[in-house]
Amino acid sequence: MGIRGIPIPSYKYCLSSMVLGRRIYDKIGLDVVRYYPKEVCGVLLGSISGTTGYVKSYVRLKTLEVLDRKFWFDENEWMSAIINGRKRGLEYIGIVHSHPNRSAVPSIEDLERMIECPGEVWLILSYDGSRIEYTAWSVCGYDLMTRRLDVIIN
Ligand SMILES: [Zn+2]
DSSP, rough: OOOEEEOOOOOOOSSSSEEEOOHHHHHHHHHHHHTSSSOOOOEEEEEEETTTEEEEEEEEEEEEOOOOGEEEEHHHHHHHHHHHHHHTEEEEEEEEEEETTTTTSOOHHHHHHHHHHHHHHHEEEEEOSSSSEEEEEEETTTTTEEEEEEEEEE
């Protein structure tokens, strides 16, 4: 399976929760605020134990200017972040992106991409200029259901 010709990591996991260190959460939040009202996106790397993903690294990606408010990122940069993570012993957990002035619910475009990449976790942060809310989602299993993950910040 691939996205626009780029091979993507295969998934053995179906995560039900994600643990984010406070330092990493703050780093993502700072970027969301700094670039507001533009979208921010990045790669989440870490380790997986059972059905929990432990995020240990966040790598911001350039967000490409796209039409119709559809967010996208530089796929080469995305792949490099995953490969560099592997060299450091980190597994690919998924993607984080922001929803400026929108709720933290996946858009139709987000869902389309999630279905293409089963097991990939999508952390979404909404920000309206004053308040950040976050949710995490994944599509996995043969039913391709969208599942919401528990997010633990510690
Ligand atoms: Zn989105």
